[in-house]
Amino acid sequence: MKNLIIILSFLSFFSCKKDHQKTTIPEEISIDKKWAGDILISDINFVKAINASCKLNNPFFDRTEQQIREDDQRCILSKIKYDYSTLDSIKAKTFMGSVTPEIKLFIRNTKSSDKDADLSHQATLYIEKNNVPTDSLVIYESLNYSEALTVTQRYFYLHKDKIYLLDFFEDESGAEVKKWTEHTINTNGKITLVKEETFQSKDHSDDQETSDETDNSQKYSLVLSCGTGCAMTYNTKTITQDGFRIKVTFSVDMYLNQVVTDTYDESFVFSYNNSYQLENIVREGQENEDFLKTQSASSQQSFKDFAVHLVKNKKGI
Secondary structure: OHHHHHHOOOOHHOOOOOOOOOOOOOOOEEEEEOOOOOOOOOOOOHHHHHHHEEOOOHHHOOOHHHHHHHHHHHHHHOOOOOOOOOOHOOOOEEEEOOOOOOEEEEEEEEOOOOOOEEEEEEEEEEEOOOEEEEEEEEHHHHHHHOOEEEEEEEEEEOOOEEEEEEEEEEEEEEEEEEEEEEEOOOOOOEEEEEEEEEEEEEEEEEEEHHHHHOOOOHOOEEEEOOOOOEEEEEEEEEEEEEEEEEEEEEEEEEEOOOEEEEEEEEEEEEEOOOOEEEEEEEEEOOOOHHHHHHHHHHHHHHHHHHHHHHHOOOOOO
8 A cells, every 4th residue: 555655645756766786787587676576476375365355444534543554464565575566766777687598588677658657657678689689578567647646566476487467456345456467488489378366356347448458458569680780679569440440659769789770650540340450561652562471480470369369359240
C-alpha cells in the first residue's frame, strides 16, 4: 500500500539518489544479483495469493494506524524485499549479465507512452547477441494516477535465460494482480512467451478490454537487423482498430554500432479475416504495396509474430 500513499504527496516530494557505478562486463555467464529482481515474482503460488491477502477490509482513508500495520503485514506483497524504485536512478545503458558468452543483457530507463500518468518510471531490458541488438522488453514500470488514487506496477525476476513479469495495481480497495508471465531468451537472443496467467477482477471487469489494449500498445517491441552493426527497434505507441483492420504506430530507433542515429514514427495497418488470421500488412503511405514482401525472412517472421500477439485476446466471428 506504500505506493498508493506516495502519489498523494509526489508533487512536493524530492529525493536524492546515488548514481549506479559503471559496470565492467565480465566474461562469466550470470545475471548480477543487483539487477535480478525478487525471486518471489517467479512463484505462481505467491502470485495467486496476492489478491486475497491484499484486499482491504476497511476504507483506505478511515483506517487506524494499527489497521494500516495489520493490512501491510497481511498483504503478501510485503514479502518482496527487492527495492524496484532503485531502478529509477539508472542514468545510462547498464550491463546486467550474460545468458551465453554471445548473448548479453542490458537495462536502461525509458519513457512510458502513457500520457495519462501523473508520474511514471520505466526500465527496459535490451538483449544483444555478438554486440548486435536482438530484442527488448519493458520489465519494470510504475505509473501513478493521482486523481484516481491508483498505481499500476510491473515487477520482474531474471534467472539464467528466464524472465518473469508481474503486473498489478493498487487503489483504495487494496492491491490486485492483472497478469503474470514467464518468458525465455532463445539462442537467437529473442524473447518468447512460455506461460501466461491473467486475473480478471469482478470490480474492474469493465476495464479488462482497455487494459489488454494498453498492454499490447505499451509493452511490445520488435528488433530488426538492417545490416552489419545496424539494428532497428520498433516500440508500439498507439493502436486503433476499425473492424478487422488494426493500425499500429511505432516509435522507431535506428542503431549503428550500438549508437542511436535516428528516431522517427512509422505506422502500419494489419488486416485480418473474420477469424483474426493475418491477411496482409501495409505501411501507411504505401497502401498498394505488400509490406512483408519487401522484408527479409527474419523481419517477416517478427512482424507475423507481432500480428498474432496483437489479436491474441480477440475472438473471430
